[in-house]
Amino acid sequence: MLRQLVGNRAALDVTADADPLSAAAAAELREPNRLDWCVRQRKGGPDLGWVDRSHPADCPHPHVIDHQCTTPRGTAHAHGRGQRRPSVPRGQLTLDA
Template identity: 45%
Template sequence: MSRRAADLGTPARCPACRAPVIRQWVGTVAALRITANLTPIDPAAEDQHRTPNQLTWCLTHPRTGPPQLRWRCWPRGTCTHPVVTEHTCPPQEPNTLF
């Protein structure tokens, strides 16, 4: 079964903080809707970025089409894909007096 074009990730900007992100369904049976940063992290620092509520993903670049998110390759040390994290907006400065 092939995926619809709308299901494939397209680079965009976060509507709240304007950071570059990719939003895509990852997986086939129990898929997750993921919004991830497009800026790769250092794979050696992956453990500092990953939490139970913020996973890390492989960002693959197929020959045709937009970049795609995949579950992390295992074992991690052999993976050559860029590693990205799920997106969370940075804390905003309060803009009200009260």
């Protein structure tokens, strides 16, 4: 997975799958709440960029798509602990111990 703040002013906290896709393949997976991102290699490593209407459809850079968790809430996680998360008000973050 890739995680980065994208944007210069009001940055968006992006968590995306690291599997590279073509621009067309990423666009096929795009949904209203699941965006695709252009990945350019910069001096400091990969840099996610917005894909908007002006982004070329034949962009040569790899693209990635927002991560979409497929584990049902409250079931065992990949890390194997299998503990249910505590119930908290919607929007409140919790930390795993």
